[in-house]
Ligand SMILES: NC(=O)c1ccc[n+]([C@@H]2O[C@H](COP(=O)([O-])OP(=O)(O)OC[C@H]3O[C@@H](n4cnc5c(N)ncnc54)[C@H](O)[C@@H]3O)[C@@H](O)[C@H]2O)c1
């Protein structure tokens with residue numbers, strides 16, 4: 001089938017929108033007509049070669065749409081079902097069997113190899129050579145995407161599917177980090193470093209959990225204002241203030257119970273650890289440049305503090321995505337306010353607008 005997709009031809013270069021062909025779904029696969037897809041900072045990281053993904057290939061990992069066809073053995077969804085396409089997982093490794101799907105042992109190749117496990121791609125140039133597919137098991141910057149039955153989360157027939165793609169990664173990542181990983185008790189304090197789509201989702205979840213001190217830290221004034229509207233009790237402009245000093249002052253010298261690093265900058269990660277109370281927990285979410293390392297004062301960690309990487313908000317897409325849809329419907333997770341729509345052929349503008357801090361969550365609408 002002929003489709004239109006934004007192809008990463010060369011690293012560090014703009015994506016090129018063009019015609020490709022996509023396979024028919026094989027056993028266990030689901031072909032989805034993409035209605036819209038979120039753009040996550042991780043797409044830019046892959047474009048810039050800080051996350052491995054082979055070229056030429058199609059990025060995008062926050063797809064939502066309508067099932068067009070299913071392969072043999074697929075029973076979870078059928079043609080016509082509306083779906084959000086979540087992170088892939090194999091279902092049979094020890095971590096999947098233990099219910100820890102985000103740490104599926106097969107996850108690295110499933111998200112970055114650019115192919116199915118047998119090495120074949122679902123995409124090719126018209127009549128020609130393969131183009132890498134299956135970025136995060138989906139490659140959603142495309143009018144059709146191929147994924148696995150396990151990845152899709154069916155949503156209601158009347159769900160606003162055009163809006164829901166960002167729940168597949170960025171919004172689940174922030175909210176899930178708080179709901180599933182940090183699980184702060186009522187009355188605790190949390191500082192969120194970086195209030196992009198991920199950080200603001202974490203903030204909304206922290207409010208739901210009953211955190212009574214929620215400090216938002218960013219360099220973009222508009223994001224800090226939105227953070228205040230979303231429930232931040234204090235904000236810190238990292239452009240003019242040292243966040244560690246400011247957080248110690250706010251807490252009478254104690255530091256905060258929980259911090260979340262949502263910028264991808266290891267200098268900020270150091271701040272997020274140094275601002276912790278004893279025995280606090282720092283969640284590491286941001287994706288730093290390839291090979292980045294960080295150092296900590298040994299005593300900081302020895303004295304009971306935890307530094308914890310958190311992938312995709314942990315938990316399971318099947319649980320988290322419907323919960324966030326319900327919370328949005330109830331007015332308690334207004335992520336629709338973060339979204340600005342672009343057309344597929346504006347993909348590079350969308351990525352640049354996000355990088356400049358002008359748009360929090362770009363969503364690409366697909367042509368019919
Ligand atoms: N761990 C995961 O599973 C996972 C999943 C999705 C995204 N991510 C990563 O999470 C990070 C956040 O994603 P996003 O989509 O919200 O990105 P974003 O670019 O929209 O947000 C990052 C925010 O950090 C702010 N910032 C930059 N430098 C800062 C500094 N020195 N101090 C304070 N704030 C600063 C920016 O102004 C921006 O608002 C990215 O690095 C992304 O790659 C990780």
Ligand SMILES: [Zn+2]
Pocket residue numbers: 089090091092093094095096097103104105106107
């Ligand atoms: Zn697995």
Ligand SMILES: [Zn+2]
Pocket residue numbers: 040041042043061169170
């Ligand atoms: Zn992402």
